[in-house]
Amino acid sequence: MKRSNGQALPKARKNDLVTRQIPGELLVYDLKRHRAYCLNDAAAAVWKSCDGKLTVSELAAKLESDQKSPVDEKIVWLALDQLEKFCLLQTKATKPLGLPPISRRSLVRAGIATAIALPIVTMIAVPTAQAAGTPVTQAVCQGRHQSDLGGCGITSPCSDVPTTKCINGPGNTCKCG
Amino acid sequence: MRLTSKRSSFGNYVAEAVAGAWRMAPEPLRLSLKELREIARLLLGTGTAALAWRRIESSLDYAPTGSLLDIRAAHREALITSAVHEVNIEDIFKRVQAAGIEAVVFKGWALARLYPDAGLRSFGDIDLWVRPEDLEKLYRALPSGKEYGYCVEPHVSFYPQYERSFDEIMSASQLIRVNDIQVRVPCHEDHLRFICLHFLYHGGWRPLWLCDLAMMVESASSEFDWDRCLSGKRKHADWIACVIGLAHQLLDAEITGTPVEKRAKNLPRWLAPAVLKQWGQGPGMSFAENLSFSLPRRLLKPAALMRAMREHWRNPIQASVEMNAWFDESPRPLLQFGSAFLRIPEFARFLGQEIRRT
Numbered sequence: 174m175k176r177s178n179g180q181a182l183p184k185a186r187k188n189d190l191v192t193r194q195i196p197g198e199l200l201v202y203d204l205k206r207h208r209a210y211c212l213n214d215a216a217a218a219v220w221k222s223c224d225g226k227l228t229v230s231e232l233a234a235k236l237e238s239d240q241k242s243p244v245d246e247k248i249v250w251l252a253l254d255q256l257e258k259f260c261l262l263q264t265k266a267t268k269p270l271g272l273p274p275i276s277r278r279s280l281v282r283a284g285i286a287t288a289i290a291l292p293i294v295t296m297i298a299v300p301t302a303q304a305a306g307t308p309v310t311q312a313v314c315q316g317r318h319q320s321d322l323g324g325c326g327i328t329s330p331c332s333d334v335p336t337t338k339c340i341n342g343p344g345n346t347c348k349c350g
Numbered sequence: 351m352r353l354t355s356k357r358s359s360f361g362n363y364v365a366e367a368v369a370g371a372w373r374m375a376p377e378p379l380r381l382s383l384k385e386l387r388e389i390a391r392l393l394l395g396t397g398t399a400a401l402a403w404r405r406i407e408s409s410l411d412y413a414p415t416g417s418l419l420d421i422r423a424a425h426r427e428a429l430i431t432s433a434v435h436e437v438n439i440e441d442i443f444k445r446v447q448a449a450g451i452e453a454v455v456f457k458g459w460a461l462a463r464l465y466p467d468a469g470l471r472s473f474g475d476i477d478l479w480v481r482p483e484d485l486e487k488l489y490r491a492l493p494s495g496k497e498y499g500y501c502v503e504p505h506v507s508f509y510p511q512y513e514r515s516f517d518e519i520m521s522a523s524q525l526i527r528v529n530d531i532q533v534r535v536p537c538h539e540d541h542l543r544f545i546c547l548h549f550l551y552h553g554g555w556r557p558l559w560l561c562d563l564a565m566m567v568e569s570a571s572s573e574f575d576w577d578r579c580l581s582g583k584r585k586h587a588d589w590i591a592c593v594i595g596l597a598h599q600l601l602d603a604e605i606t607g608t609p610v611e612k613r614a615k616n617l618p619r620w621l622a623p624a625v626l627k628q629w630g631q632g633p634g635m636s637f638a639e640n641l642s643f644s645l646p647r648r649l650l651k652p653a654a655l656m657r658a659m660r661e662h663w664r665n666p667i668q669a670s671v672e673m674n675a676w677f678d679e680s681p682r683p684l685l686q687f688g689s690a691f692l693r694i695p696e697f698a699r700f701l702g703q704e705i706r707r708t
Contacts, residue, residue: 191433193468200430204437209430299427 183232183253184225190261201261202299209299210259216292219252220261229266247283251275252292259294282284308325356433362625363389367402369601372565374466377411383418390417395633398557399424416551429436429469435459436528438500442476442492443531451484453521453534454516456505456544460535461562463526464569465572471558475501481516489660501681509547511589511671514540534682539579542566546584546593552682553631553668554625562604571642585676591601592617592677596625607642618677642658664689 189204199217204335212220226316229249235246235289238331254275257265273279277291357397363385379386386406393399406418414422416615439459465471471522480488488504508514522537536544542563549559579586595605595614599622605614612630664672666682669689 191430191437193433194427195426195429198426200426200433202430202434204434209427211426297423297426297430299431 179266180228181264182225182228183223183250183256183262184264185223185256186261188263200297203260206260207299208259209297210261211295211297212251213293214289215248216252216255216294219249219292220256223253223262224257225264245280247275247280248292251277253282253292255292259296261294306342327335360389360392360630361628362630363394364396364398364629365600365626366394366406368557368561369399369405371404371566372470372561372666376405376408379405390421390701392629392632394420394576395426396556396558396629398561400428400472401470401561401640402483405478406465424468424472431472432462432468435500436475436524438478439533440528440531442500442502443528443533444479444697446478446488447480449487451480451487451491452520453484453488454479454519455533455535456541457548460541460544461566464565471562475503477505477517479508479516480504508544509551511547511586511674512544513586529564538566538570539575541591542570543579544592546590549593550589550636550671553628553665554593554596555628555631555665557629560593560601560625563593563600564597567597568609570608580609585674587676588613590703591670592626593622598623603633618679620666620679620682621677624682628665628667650660 191202191204191329193200194217197214199214201211201212203209211235218236222235227235229246233244233246236249238336249270250266251265253262256262277293280291363381366381367386367389370553390399393402399421403421406414406421410418435458439455443453456479458476460649461471462468462471478488485504485506488516489504490533492502506516519540520534523534526531526535526539527533535541545559545563545566545610549563552559580590591610591613593606594603594608594610595617598605598614599617605611608614631658664686666686669675669682669686670677672689672692673685675685
């Protein structure tokens with residue numbers, strides 16, 4: 174989405190993401206990259222407001238009215254920088270020429286981070302399915318209970334199928350192959 | 351149940367940390383910060399931290415630090431992965447149904463959905479029970495490669511003591527709607543029987559499993575068919591009653607009015623201490639793959655042999671199940687020796703393979 178002056182308007186990515194809200198935080202899981210992020214309230218508010226129709230100054234005004242406290246545009250830029258870094262934006266905003274790099278420290282020094290918390294997006298450790306589940310190695314396949322054909326049987330793996338051995342199958346299963 | 355050894359004390363702390371955590375309004379925690387820190391590793395290592403966080407959070411009047419932060423992170427992680435699993439389950443069942451396969455989901459997701467909050471019950475792989483003749487079709491239906499972030503563990507039969515066929519499970523199973531798809535899970539009676547046996551087969555090392563069945567027993571409606579759950583050989587019905595008794599004695603599960611109440615209050619003296627000792631020890635119960643693969647490797651490094659031997663000695667619960675013994679007051683070491691003896695051929699075969707390989 175672009176304004177008539179050619180300025181790109183930030184739009185939050187919605188596809189292939191799963192979210193869960195908990196008090197003070199929004200958890201986001203990227204199904205494509207298999208990464209999870211934690212957005213604090215300020216970052217979540219910016220992200221949810223990025224509908225591709227509002228400019229950065231309009232976003233700041235919206236947050237100001239939602240949170241009933243002054244919100245500097247630089248706070249919105251800080252949030253957008255982080256959202257973009259973690260691929261949570263479908264369309265990134267065009268930065269005005271000459272806008273200096275914005276960091277949390279620079280905002281604190283400038284006294285901008287006062288009424289509302291600074292937006293923070295952090296990556297959180299979530300095990301991959303392979304790590305969270307039983308790690309499916311040949312040893313695991315062979316070690317699964319004999320009655321589970323999901324494993325290849327612990328006594329004589331794949332012995333009924335000559336020249337085959339227990340290997341990892343699709344969906345991290347085990348099979349003789 | 352209070353015991354004196356350090357391992358059992360840790361087991362007691364773990365039991366206290368998760369007791370009643372599955373309820374809508376769990377009671378405040380009665381553990382000190384020092385005690386919590388001592389068992390943080392055990393909670394995290396057994397997938398029980400998210401449940402424990404529910405009780406810790408309600409008792410905490412200060413910002414969490416150190417290991418408490420790790421426990422909170424585990425809850426956060428379980429919360430977001432539960433949402434991801436829902437997407438995965440939907441994808442799996444779309445594929446399964448498109449392939450014309452009938453499948454029932456056990457454990458993990460099928461249990462997690464019964465807890466009051468998403469993310470209280472962490473789980474990894476997705477256990478599907480299918481007919482043996484559908485197994486090949488299932489392999490073809492599932493995506494290959496790692497781009498799909500889920501693990502499916504297919505089963506075509508379960509423990510012999512389960513005494514239920516796939517068709518019997520199917521006949522009483524329930525359909526649960528997940529977004530646009532219907533997912534089949536076993537009825538509560540069949541599921542409870544299964545998770546009791548699963549707990550025993552793995553030597554009861556995960557406190558989470560006992561929470562699952564405590565939650566199921568407490569949420570059982572007046573229509574819960576105990577006859578269906580317990581039907582089968584008398585010995586196996588007694589095993590199930592004993593596991594429910596463990597949930598009562600260790601986690602304060604409410605069992606009043608159930609047919610297992612009398613047995614649950616009168617367990618063999620070795621049983622609860624064996625579970626607490628195991629909980630105090632943490633993960634690492636001797637799975638078959640550990641027995642078969644890590645021990646031979648360690649044999650080649652004699653310094654680690656003693657530790658390995660200790661790890662691979664079955665606990666009294668697992669030994670009793672492997673020897674198909676009654677849960678009575680008879681001494682367990684005999685069964686533990688018996689279990690170790692019966693596994694000698696298996697061990698020798700893998701040892702030979704390992705020596706040839708190295």
